[in-house]
Amino acid sequence: MTLGTLRERFPTLVNSAYATATASSAGLLLVLLLIAGRFLGPEDYGRFQYAMAVATIVETIMDLGLAHVTVRAVARDKSSASSLFGHVLGLKLVWVAAGLAILFIAAPILRRDPVVIETCYLLGLSSAARSYFLTARGFLQGLDRFDLEAVAVFGDRVLLLAFGAGTLALGFGVLGLGVAFVVARAVTLTAVTLLLRGVLGGMTPTFDRQVWRDLQAAAIPLGFFMIALNLYNYIDTIILGVMRTNAETGWYAAAYRIYEGLTYPPSIIAAVITPRLSYLFVHDPAKVRRVLVAALAGSAALGIVLGGGTILLGGHIVRLLFGERFDAAVGPLQILAGGALFVFCTWILHAAAIATNLDRRLLLTTIVGFVTNVLLNLVFIPAWGIRGAASATVIAEALTVALLIAQLARHIGKPQAV
Numbered sequence: 001m002t003l004g005t006l007r008e009r010f011p012t013l014v015n016s017a018y019a020t021a022t023a024s025s026a027g028l029l030l031v032l033l034l035i036a037g038r039f040l041g042p043e044d045y046g047r048f049q050y051a052m053a054v055a056t057i058v059e060t061i062m063d064l065g066l067a068h069v070t071v072r073a074v075a076r077d078k079s080s081a082s083s084l085f086g087h088v089l090g091l092k093l094v095w096v097a098a099g100l101a102i103l104f105i106a107a108p109i110l111r112r113d114p115v116v117i118e119t120c121y122l123l124g125l126s127s128a129a130r131s132y133f134l135t136a137r138g139f140l141q142g143l144d145r146f147d148l149e150a151v152a153v154f155g156d157r158v159l160l161l162a163f164g165a166g167t168l169a170l171g172f173g174v175l176g177l178g179v180a181f182v183v184a185r186a187v188t189l190t191a192v193t194l195l196l197r198g199v200l201g202g203m204t205p206t207f208d209r210q211v212w213r214d215l216q217a218a219a220i221p222l223g224f225f226m227i228a229l230n231l232y233n234y235i236d237t238i239i240l241g242v243m244r245t246n247a248e249t250g251w252y253a254a255a256y257r258i259y260e261g262l263t264y265p266p267s268i269i270a271a272v273i274t275p276r277l278s279y280l281f282v283h284d285p286a287k288v289r290r291v292l293v294a295a296l297a298g299s300a301a302l303g304i305v306l307g308g309g310t311i312l313l314g315g316h317i318v319r320l321l322f323g324e325r326f327d328a329a330v331g332p333l334q335i336l337a338g339g340a341l342f343v344f345c346t347w348i349l350h351a352a353a354i355a356t357n358l359d360r361r362l363l364l365t366t367i368v369g370f371v372t373n374v375l376l377n378l379v380f381i382p383a384w385g386i387r388g389a390a391s392a393t394v395i396a397e398a399l400t401v402a403l404l405i406a407q408l409a410r411h412i413g414k415p416q417a418v
Helices: 002-008 012-022 026-063 064-078 079-111 114-142 146-169 175-199 210-245 246-262 265-282 285-322 324-338 340-355 360-409
Strands: none
Touching: 002 146, 002 175, 002 340, 012 026, 012 340, 026 114, 026 146, 026 175, 026 210, 026 246, 026 265, 026 285, 026 324, 064 079, 064 114, 064 210, 064 285, 079 114, 114 146, 114 175, 114 265, 210 246, 246 285, 246 324, 246 340, 246 360, 265 285, 265 340, 285 324, 285 340, 324 340, 324 360, 340 360
């Protein structure tokens, strides 16, 4: 049986396999960050992770929901992909410029450390390239070309690992690692542009005021959601960087990176079911609830198993991956792992909300979670340091899951206009 036949007969299975390969490639980035921790030590690692958190938040401004809207729109009407791509490219030029401007103004206001500021600038340039890359991934997912997406993402991660590890081994430190990110992402952007040219044809940015207005109107709720989500995920690192020491930021970042590594399984499930639920919501809404419940149950079970294992083996995991200098990361890692059930469910609930046009409710829910996280961090960090930051994250995740389940339970079965 050929691969093409398999894709026709078992599309979800084949796409799941490719999505697994794509998500697994994130392990290469984790490997690079583990190597960085060993070469840089807690203080410089804290500087780099702080800059990475700032750049990641700014990256959502550069996209403002366009990648997610692209997946949904193309999945529902694949014939629109070529014309849509030109408009998205043009619109992103505006938002990438805005994001870079915000970063270059905000970085020196938040921190006075010149190394931190310069690293923020470098990672901001890397995020600009990655923003276009995420848009390309959105088109490939919407077209069910998970195979090409896997190739592109794996190539991106291999380049990052090779360039980043090389600069660290040569002793170039934090700034050298930032330059490696910029170079690797520039190469990736060039390669994926050539790849998409073969799939979609024309690659010229297009300006049409009405199309841009319609695109952005659809994308803004998701864009604000992604901004709120990344603030929600990384605000603790930024608050630690401002309120505490670089070493504490580095210890917490080490724990959080391991915790993020646990979420690869639900990210695979979410990547596969987003286009599936988008299609069913319009064409067969009766199946939406069944697919969502199955995905949510599987993800929750994984969260319990992997989270429990991490609580038991947290000390061994930290020492194996980062070394004894990061022993202080064990406590926050165990607290974060205790909330794995919630974050695993959150991945699936986010995918369902996006696929079923629950954009504004998703934004509101995420803002509530973000505000809760910030307030708890401001109270917990002065009292309990990095353990307090981890506790704030878990409580906010639990609240988010409860709110999303309540919203989706009322919403599913009532399809909206495409």
